[in-house]
Amino acid sequence: MNRKTLIDRIKQKRSFLCIGLDSELDKIPEHLLKYEDPVYEFNKRIIDATHDLAVAYKPNLAFYEYRGIAGLTSLKKTMQYLAGKIPELFTIADAKRGDIGNTSKQYAQAFLGDEPAFNFDAITVAPYMGEDSVSPFLSFDGKWVILLALTSNKGAFDYQFLVNRENGKRFFEEVLERSQRYGNNENMMYVVGATQAEMFEDVRKIVPDHFLLVPGVGAQGGSLEAVCKYGLNKDCGLLVNSSRGIIFASKGEDFAEAARMEALKLQQQMESILKGNNIL
Amino acid sequence: MNRKTLIDRIKQKRSFLCIGLDSELDKIPEHLLKYEDPVYEFNKRIIDATHDLAVAYKPNLAFYEYRGIAGLTSLKKTMQYLAGKIPELFTIADAKRGDIGNTSKQYAQAFLGDEPAFNFDAITVAPYMGEDSVSPFLSFDGKWVILLALTSNKGAFDYQFLVNRENGKRFFEEVLERSQRYGNNENMMYVVGATQAEMFEDVRKIVPDHFLLVPGVGAQGGSLEAVCKYGLNKDCGLLVNSSRGIIFASKGEDFAEAARMEALKLQQQMESILKGNNIL
Numbered sequence: 001m002n003r004k005t006l007i008d009r010i011k012q013k014r015s016f017l018c019i020g021l022d023s024e025l026d027k028i029p030e031h032l033l034k035y036e037d038p039v040y041e042f043n044k045r046i047i048d049a050t051h052d053l054a055v056a057y058k059p060n061l062a063f064y065e066y067r068g069i070a071g072l073t074s075l076k077k078t079m080q081y082l083a084g085k086i087p088e089l090f091t092i093a094d095a096k097r098g099d100i101g102n103t104s105k106q107y108a109q110a111f112l113g114d115e116p117a118f119n120f121d122a123i124t125v126a127p128y129m130g131e132d133s134v135s136p137f138l139s140f141d142g143k144w145v146i147l148l149a150l151t152s153n154k155g156a157f158d159y160q161f162l163v164n165r166e167n168g169k170r171f172f173e174e175v176l177e178r179s180q181r182y183g184n185n186e187n188m189m190y191v192v193g194a195t196q197a198e199m200f201e202d203v204r205k206i207v208p209d210h211f212l213l214v215p216g217v218g219a220q221g222g223s224l225e226a227v228c229k230y231g232l233n234k235d236c237g238l239l240v241n242s243s244r245g246i247i248f249a250s251k252g253e254d255f256a257e258a259a260r261m262e263a264l265k266l267q268q269q270m271e272s273i274l275k276g277n278n279i280l
Numbered sequence: 281m282n283r284k285t286l287i288d289r290i291k292q293k294r295s296f297l298c299i300g301l302d303s304e305l306d307k308i309p310e311h312l313l314k315y316e317d318p319v320y321e322f323n324k325r326i327i328d329a330t331h332d333l334a335v336a337y338k339p340n341l342a343f344y345e346y347r348g349i350a351g352l353t354s355l356k357k358t359m360q361y362l363a364g365k366i367p368e369l370f371t372i373a374d375a376k377r378g379d380i381g382n383t384s385k386q387y388a389q390a391f392l393g394d395e396p397a398f399n400f401d402a403i404t405v406a407p408y409m410g411e412d413s414v415s416p417f418l419s420f421d422g423k424w425v426i427l428l429a430l431t432s433n434k435g436a437f438d439y440q441f442l443v444n445r446e447n448g449k450r451f452f453e454e455v456l457e458r459s460q461r462y463g464n465n466e467n468m469m470y471v472v473g474a475t476q477a478e479m480f481e482d483v484r485k486i487v488p489d490h491f492l493l494v495p496g497v498g499a500q501g502g503s504l505e506a507v508c509k510y511g512l513n514k515d516c517g518l519l520v521n522s523s524r525g526i527i528f529a530s531k532g533e534d535f536a537e538a539a540r541m542e543a544l545k546l547q548q549q550m551e552s553i554l555k556g557n558n559i560l
Contacts, residue, residue: 024386062379062386068396069356072349096379098406099342100433100500106304106342116348126378126406128428130435148408153380155410158458165445178438220380 001090001121002142003186006211007235009055009087014271014280016236017263018056018092018213020243021046021078022063027248029255039064039074042255044081046247049256053267056090056239057082058213079118090239091120092146092213098126098133105136112140122146124191124213127175131182138183145188149175149203152193152216172199176206185210192231194222194240200230211237217266218245224266228273236279242266281370281401282422283466286491287515289335289367294551294560296516297543298336298372298493300523301326301358302343307528309535319347319354322535324361326527329536333547336370336519337362338493359398370519371400372493376428378406378413385416392420402426404471404493407455411462418463425468429455429483432473432496452479456486465489472511474502474520480510491517497546498525504546508553516559522546 001009010016023039023046032038047057059078064071082089093111098104104125111123122144125134137145150160150172160172169177176190185207192203194216203212212231216222217240224240231238242262250258274280281289290296303319303326312318327337339358344351362369373391378384391403402424405414417425430440430452440452449457456470465487472483474496483492492511496502497520504520511518522542530538554560 022383060379060383062377062383062390065390066386066393066397068390068398069349069352070396071390072352076349094379096406096409097342097376099340099374099376100431100435103302103340103342106346110342110345110348110351113346116350117346118348126376126408128406128408128439129376129431129433130438130440132433132435134435151380151409153409153412155380155412155414158410159408159451159454160410162442162451162454163445165443165448168445171439171442171451174439174442 001088006055006090009090010236011280012087013052013055014274015053015055015267016238016240016270017054017266018058018239018241019046019050019054019246019263020094020215020241021057021059021247022243023059023247024063025067029251029253031253037074037077039071040077043074043078045256046259047081047085049260050246050263051085051089053260053263054089056092058092058094058241060094060243076118079120083119090122093118093120093123096124096126096148098129100129101132101136104133108137108140112137112143122189124148127179134179134182138187143187145183146213147175147179147188147190149190150192150196150199152195152220152222156193156196173202173206176203189213191215194227195220197223197226197230200227204230204233208233209237211239214238214240218242224269232273232277234279236274240270281368286335286370289370290516291560292367293332293335294554295333295335295547296518296520296550297334297546298338298519298521299326299330299334299526299543300374300495300521301337301339301527302523303339303527304343305347309531309533311533317354317357319351320357323354323358325536326539327361327365329540330526330543331365331369333540333543334369336372338372338374338521340374340523356398359400363399370402372426373398373400373403376404376406378409380409381412381416384413388417388420392417392423402469404428407459414459414462418467423467425463426493427455427459427468427470429470430472430476430479432475432500432502436473436476453482453486456483465491469493471495474507475500477503477506477510480507484510484513488513489517491519494518494520498522504549512553512557514559516554520550
């Protein structure tokens with residue numbers, strides 16, 4: 001999906017919600033366990049209940065890989081199901097990959113490539129190994145790299161805020177700046193955690209036009225208002241993710257309705273924010 | 281496999297060779313394509329031809345993931361085949377994972393867990409997200425995190441050498457130092473690329489006793505002698521990896537013999553280095 005279509009979808013759906021399909025088998029409602037592929041059944045119902053409220057879905061690979069081949073099969077079927085929805089949904093492989101050039105090329109194929117690969121629109125990539133670890137992901141038309149800049153976890157403070165002696169820039173700022181050479185705002189986004197709301201102003205100084213993928217609203221404690229106050233740009237420029245807060249809103253038979261309620265709350269807040277900022 | 285057993289194996293085999301099973305379907309000999317699972321057949325023959333010369337095998341996940349479920353099936357069968365060899369081999373998932381705590385926990389289960397997971401001895405992990413992204417991998421007895429410190433690619437120079445204004449330490453040195461809090465030399469190793477041979481002296485000042493996994497010998501141009509000059513410690517402390525230089529030494533029907541010849545050359549150099557340093 002290209003940038004223009006993504007912006008159109010946000011305006012059309014009055015939402016910049018991304019739903020994280022972190023569908024851990026041990027956490028899904030018990031009554032689904034009777035199915036052959038409970039995780040797929042769970043995802044299907046969550047998608048059916050929420051797809052008019054969200055522009056993007058983001059399965060985190062860890063929650064599929066830990067079940068081995070069975071997990072990857074659930075993911076594959078989920079991707080095929082997502083592909084059938086109209087209007088089309090933006091899909092993100094939250095995989096945080098990154099390796100030397102010839103190896104990243106294969107990861108890119110695995111996630112962004114057509115059948116038999118997963119055919120995601122975007123993949124999250126870790127920056128530690130530098131340019132040649134990121135570039136291979138940028139060679140797919142209409143597909144995106146979402147580079148980790150400032151993450152939402154406690155460990156973000158271990159390295160991401162170290163200050164470069166040469167220029168006084170923090171490490172996450174170095175990632176934002178140097179990666180401008182790798183791609184542009186038509187094929188790169190950045191992960192900036194909602195728990196770092198006070199940092200969005202600094203992030204926007206470096207990447208005013210790029211989309212930002214924002215995890216950490218909900219279960220991790222980030223605030224949508226704070227993120228939007230400093231993070232929103234004229235095209236919206238944000239995809240705000242909620243995973244556990246939506247998909248595990250209820251553990252009962254009403255899980256899909258409960259997920260819809262949580263998604264609806266966020267969508268309504270988003271609509272009001274988009275209107276308040278003259279984006280709608 | 282614990283540290284003592286690993287050191288015993290190195291002495292017994294007179295080798296600290298790790299063979300990278302980067303078994304890309306497009307690069308394996310044509311005559312294997314007639315099999316149902318050509319990559320597994322390839323790996324099996326490479327393992328049969330080399331397992332007395334190597335202490336470790338390191339499949340890079342990218343080369344399996346890009347074929348989707350079929351690729352993961354090849355990997356699974358390869359791991360089961362490796363598990364049957366005597367004496368046991370040290371297995372490394374070159375996966376470069378790392379995510380927020382609850383997510384890394386699932387990756388740890390995926391790679392280090394028992395059946396139906398892959399049951400590797402070790403996994404490579406990227407440090408960008410800090411402590412809580414690494415710690416979950418350290419909770420498996422006798423299993424290892426191999427943290428990226430200094431990688432073998434050109435992009436290593438983008439971020440890994442940035443100097444911290446507070447203390448004059450380079451970023452890779454910060455990773456080596458701070459990660460001492462995460463684990464110890466019984467459950468952590470570090471990736472240090474052979475292409476960075478001049479840096480091994482600085483690395484050893486911070487982690488004198490840890491094992492280092494060294495990619496980049498062979499196809500990437502690193503030198504075994506240079507690495508050993510500065511990287512070897514009293515227990516050897518190195519696992520030196522070669523992937524393409526061994527597994528793709530020939531594209532003909534003699535590929536397994538050719539792989540053995542390349543592995544043997546490295547093993548013989550290693551034996552001579554181990555003797556020269558009174559480790560044997």
